Amino acid sequence: MRKLSAFNIATLFVGVAFLYLPIAVLVVYSFNASRLVAVWGGWSTRWYGELADDAPLLEAAFISLRVALLSASAATLLGTLAAVALVRFGRFRGRLLFSAMIYAPLVMPEVITGLSMLLLFVAISVDRGFWTVVVAHTTMAMCFVAVIVQARLVDFDMSLEEAAMDLGASPARTFMTVTLPLIVPAIAASWMLAFALSLDDLVIASFTTGPGATTLPIRIYSQVRLGVSPEMNAVCSIMVGVVGLAVIAASLLTKLSAARGAPARV
Amino acid sequence: MKRTLMKRSFMAKLVVRVPYAWLVAFFLLPFLIVLKISLSQTAIAQPPYTPVFDLAAGWHGLVSFLAGLSLDNYAFLGSDPLYVLSYLKSLEIAALSTLILLVIGYPIAYAMTRTPRKAQAISVLLVILPFWTSFLIRIYAWMNILQHDGPLNRLLLVLDLVREPPVWLSTNTAVYIGIVYSYLPFMVLPLYATLEKLDEALLEAAADLGCPRWKAFWLVTVPLSAPGVIAGVLLCFIPAVGEFVIPDLLGGSRTSMIGQTIWTEFFANKDWPTASAVAVVLVCLLVTPIVVFQHQTMRGIERD
Amino acid sequence: MPALESNGALAKRDFAPWTDRTLQPLLRIEGVSKRFGAFTAVDRLSLDIYQGEFFALLGPSGCGKTTLLRLIAGFEQAGAGRIVLDGVDLAAVPPHRRPVNMMFQSYALFPHLSVAANVAFGLKQEGLPKAQIAERVADMLALVKLEDLGRRKPHELSGGQRQRVALARSLAKRPRVLLLDEPMAALDKKLRGETQFELMDLQRRLGLTFIIVTHDQSEAMTVADRIAVMDRGRLMQVAPPAEIYEQPNSRWVADFIGSVNLFEGRAGDDGTSVEGTALGRLRVATKIAAEPGAAVWVAVRPERLRVTAAAPAPDQTGLENGAAATLVDVAYLGGLTILRLRTEAGVPLQATIANTGRLADRAVSWGGKVWLSFPPEAAIVLTR
Numbered sequence: 001m002r003k004l005s006a007f008n009i010a011t012l013f014v015g016v017a018f019l020y021l022p023i024a025v026l027v028v029y030s031f032n033a034s035r036l037v038a039v040w041g042g043w044s045t046r047w048y049g050e051l052a053d054d055a056p057l058l059e060a061a062f063i064s065l066r067v068a069l070l071s072a073s074a075a076t077l078l079g080t081l082a083a084v085a086l087v088r089f090g091r092f093r094g095r096l097l098f099s100a101m102i103y104a105p106l107v108m109p110e111v112i113t114g115l116s117m118l119l120l121f122v123a124i125s126v127d128r129g130f131w132t133v134v135v136a137h138t139t140m141a142m143c144f145v146a147v148i149v150q151a152r153l154v155d156f157d158m159s160l161e162e163a164a165m166d167l168g169a170s171p172a173r174t175f176m177t178v179t180l181p182l183i184v185p186a187i188a189a190s191w192m193l194a195f196a197l198s199l200d201d202l203v204i205a206s207f208t209t210g211p212g213a214t215t216l217p218i219r220i221y222s223q224v225r226l227g228v229s230p231e232m233n234a235v236c237s238i239m240v241g242v243v244g245l246a247v248i249a250a251s252l253l254t255k256l257s258a259a260r261g262a263p264a265r266v
Numbered sequence: 267m268k269r270t271l272m273k274r275s276f277m278a279k280l281v282v283r284v285p286y287a288w289l290v291a292f293f294l295l296p297f298l299i300v301l302k303i304s305l306s307q308t309a310i311a312q313p314p315y316t317p318v319f320d321l322a323a324g325w326h327g328l329v330s331f332l333a334g335l336s337l338d339n340y341a342f343l344g345s346d347p348l349y350v351l352s353y354l355k356s357l358e359i360a361a362l363s364t365l366i367l368l369v370i371g372y373p374i375a376y377a378m379t380r381t382p383r384k385a386q387a388i389s390v391l392l393v394i395l396p397f398w399t400s401f402l403i404r405i406y407a408w409m410n411i412l413q414h415d416g417p418l419n420r421l422l423l424v425l426d427l428v429r430e431p432p433v434w435l436s437t438n439t440a441v442y443i444g445i446v447y448s449y450l451p452f453m454v455l456p457l458y459a460t461l462e463k464l465d466e467a468l469l470e471a472a473a474d475l476g477c478p479r480w481k482a483f484w485l486v487t488v489p490l491s492a493p494g495v496i497a498g499v500l501l502c503f504i505p506a507v508g509e510f511v512i513p514d515l516l517g518g519s520r521t522s523m524i525g526q527t528i529w530t531e532f533f534a535n536k537d538w539p540t541a542s543a544v545a546v547v548l549v550c551l552l553v554t555p556i557v558v559f560q561h562q563t564m565r566g567i568e569r570d
Numbered sequence: 571m572p573a574l575e576s577n578g579a580l581a582k583r584d585f586a587p588w589t590d591r592t593l594q595p596l597l598r599i600e601g602v603s604k605r606f607g608a609f610t611a612v613d614r615l616s617l618d619i620y621q622g623e624f625f626a627l628l629g630p631s632g633c634g635k636t637t638l639l640r641l642i643a644g645f646e647q648a649g650a651g652r653i654v655l656d657g658v659d660l661a662a663v664p665p666h667r668r669p670v671n672m673m674f675q676s677y678a679l680f681p682h683l684s685v686a687a688n689v690a691f692g693l694k695q696e697g698l699p700k701a702q703i704a705e706r707v708a709d710m711l712a713l714v715k716l717e718d719l720g721r722r723k724p725h726e727l728s729g730g731q732r733q734r735v736a737l738a739r740s741l742a743k744r745p746r747v748l749l750l751d752e753p754m755a756a757l758d759k760k761l762r763g764e765t766q767f768e769l770m771d772l773q774r775r776l777g778l779t780f781i782i783v784t785h786d787q788s789e790a791m792t793v794a795d796r797i798a799v800m801d802r803g804r805l806m807q808v809a810p811p812a813e814i815y816e817q818p819n820s821r822w823v824a825d826f827i828g829s830v831n832l833f834e835g836r837a838g839d840d841g842t843s844v845e846g847t848a849l850g851r852l853r854v855a856t857k858i859a860a861e862p863g864a865a866v867w868v869a870v871r872p873e874r875l876r877v878t879a880a881a882p883a884p885d886q887t888g889l890e891n892g893a894a895a896t897l898v899d900v901a902y903l904g905g906l907t908i909l910r911l912r913t914e915a916g917v918p919l920q921a922t923i924a925n926t927g928r929l930a931d932r933a934v935s936w937g938g939k940v941w942l943s944f945p946p947e948a949a950i951v952l953t954r
Binding site: 005007008009011012015016018019020021022023025026029036078079081082084085089092094098099100101102103104105106107108109110111112113115116117119120123135136138139142146147171172196199200202203207217220221224225227228232233236239240243244246247251 | 277278281282284285286288289290292293294295296297299300303370373374376377378380381387389391392393394395396398399400401402403404406407408409410411413415417447450454500501504505507508509510511514515525528529532538541542545548549552555556559560563564
């Protein structure tokens with residue numbers, strides 16, 4: 001009974017259009033030769049050119065990339081550990097608090113988490129800068145990682161782990177040789193999510209950053225507050241393009257590995 | 267095979283203790299500090315609040331520290347209508363946005379489940395893709411569109427729907443548009459996940475028992491999609507209350523949501539204690555939905 | 571517990587180590603209990619299993635047979651009692667170090683590894699040299715007749731082939747005990763039959779000890795040297811299949827295995843009769859182990875009930891223990907026919923007759939009147 005009614009098609013179409021039109025407008029206007037949105041001055045790539053000369057912007061981009069790489073990796077490690085603890089360790093003391101600390105940040109408004117972390121750093125007299133942002137992003141992202149990996153672990157066929165142990169593999173070896181290879185797609189996906197979250201974060205970074213550690217969103221935000229500008233459009237279009245390509249590449253990779261026989265689902 | 271924590275090896279215990287310790291240090295502890303600072307006063311000092319907890323001062327230091335705490339900030343919050351209005355406004359905007367999100371998101375999620383299997387992966391990808399692009403960028407994109415001489419107004423003028431270009435930016439409407447636009451994946455995806463698991467056989471059974479399609483939708487599909495609805499609603503409502511970027515860029519000075527209030531108190535007024543107090547009250551307001559969210563998610567996990 | 575011991579007279583093959591008092595059991599389960607919350611899955615269970623046995627755990631779902639298996643494998647911890655293998659208490663031994671291997675109901679083949687890698691998995695954990703592993707894997711695959719499929723992945727195999735891989739993998743380490751958790755549940759009837767015989771053959775050739783969990787009676791009866799019938803965490807009877815069938819120790823076992831006709835009555839004064847049953851006074855062949863007047867039950871298997879068209883003449887012997895009955899229903903099963911009957915008193919009974927001739931040649935017909943009887947030797951007297 002899986003028919004796609006006309007209403008459904010229309011809904012999908014409108015929904016998708018709603019999601020993509022603003023971005024399309026953004027991209028289109030980044031090629032606008034004229035500075036003013038109201039006037040269409042023809043196609044031009046001059047704003048992209050001017051980007052290359054914008055040193056602070058490039059530096060901010062570089063910093064953002066490094067922060068994202070570090071925090072995504074740390075978050076994936078911590079989040080995976082947390083997920084394993086939640087799913088495989090049954091009832092342990094403090095489990096309720098543990099799960100509360102994992103789920104609450106998912107919904108907590110960012111101003112609160114950002115503020116609280118800043119106050120922590122001040123209280124322990126740590127200079128804010130690059131590393132405090134990394135720590136903050138790691139904390140925020142590990143919860144997302146934990147939730148994603150946990151969902152995958154819950155689905156995981158326990159009899160595979162039992163079989164491995166029955167054949168002589170210790171619990172640690174079982175995890176490394178049987179469980180981990182089969183949940184790698186979930187871990188990879190959550191790494192990418194953590195990366196994107198870090199790259200994109202404005203509020204928490206604003207609270208926890210210090211001199212010399214201006215991230216790209218902070219930079220963009222300070223410009224954007226003053227109004228729309230075509231250079232910003234260019235920056236944003238580039239970011240959209242890069243992310244879009246990455247996501248498409250990732251999904252193609254997933255399809256490829258599925259075709260090669262590693263099952264997408266156990 | 268679940269063994270109790272006690273029986274596990276040292277390495278195994280680390281699996282729990284490392285993330286636990288991290289979260290206690292960087293999530294729980296900060297909260298306690300916020301609480302503490304909300305009970306302090308501003309000071310022209312570094313850090314800009316007093317009293318400061320000094321371990322070296324020993325017991326006497328602890329006593330004078332506790333004596334320095336007060337609930338003044340909370341009293342101040344209660345007395346100034348600015349704050350009360352800000353909370354109410356935030357709740358109102360978040361609630362209404364969530365409602366709109368539900369009304370828009372449900373049909374989209376439902377339509378996604380109706381697509382043939384092969385196309386479903388693509389439709390999920392399409393919905394997720396904007397989510398991967400920067401949040402900031404997406405809001406900025408709306409700034410482009412909603413400008414006074416921007417494409418939306420031009421379209422409206424061309425279609426002769428308005429006489430004069432209306433003002434979009436710096437209004438509540440823009441904030442609503444921004445929230446609905448940004449949070450849509452957060453509503454659609456949990457709904458889709460729940461609807462997708464729905465057993466077709468249930469609807470067939472309803473039809474077999476004489477229930478027309480539209481009725482089966484209300485009597486079977488909707489009630490069974492309740493967990494997804496709750497997850498989506500909470501996933502949108504709770505963070506929306508504390509939104510900062512959207513009202514700041516799209517709303518301007520007329521809309522003052524609580525996220526902006528905290529930001530202003532903190533960065534502009536440098537009044538850390540007040541900002542902390544505002545944050546603490548916000549957390550208290552959100553505690554109930556957060557606990558419900560957690561309970562719901564844990565139930566979903568444990569059911570398996 | 572005398573009722574649970576068995577004699578070797580009804581053993582399947584010339585193999586009955588449980589009768590030899592000098593032999594130590596390979597696996598000794600002593601007073602083991604396991605609870606899940608308020609539910610007791612295994613209740614103070616004690617059992618001895620000997621080297622070389624093909625042992626079956628049989629019972630309805632929820633009786634604890636799978637839990638017991640998992641306790642032996644180490645995936646559950648017993649709340650009370652001991653499990654001793656070869657003299658070693660297994661309580662301190664984690665599952666990955668126990669010399670037992672398990673064949674899982676779902677096969678649990680590692681989807682990301684090839685067939686050969688699956689079979690080699692256990693050997694790799696032992697740290698054997700590569701050449702030796704390869705040789706053993708080849709041997710195992712040949713044993714289960716899957717020599718050419720080493721490179722394939724599990725999802726490329728049929729259900730029966732996957733089962734063989736699971737078997738090869740669990741045998742590769744030459745475990746002291748092989749545990750089989752409903753290994754044939756997913757196979758179709760014909761394949762199941764063939765596999766049962768192959769398993770028995772394998773077990774005998776390799777001289778291993780197998781413990782199989784099954785809910786299928788005929789499977790247990792086919793493969794096992796001894797069967798342990800379980801109900802609600804307790805052992806009901808442990809004996810070779812023939813003994814369980816012909817000498818059940820309780821009404822529950824008599825009713826659980828196969829079909830049975832049960833008559834309740836009181837032990838007669840002479841020790842070989844039972845009074846007051848639905849068929850009147852019944853004569854039995856063996857001495858009744860109960861006081862006269864005590865409540866006893868007479869169990870008669872359907873195939874031992876004789877069905878004749880006419881009542882016997884008053885002076886005819888050999889047809890005692892009889893009653894008149896009406897044929898209520900007939901079920902034709904190809905090799906045999908099941909007759910459902912009702913006595914004049916309204917007691918429902920079941921008889922089975924082998925179809926040694928064609929159906930059309932039978933004398934009995936629906937609604938027809940017949941005479942039922944059984945010889946005293948066919949009566950099983952049960953005191954509980």
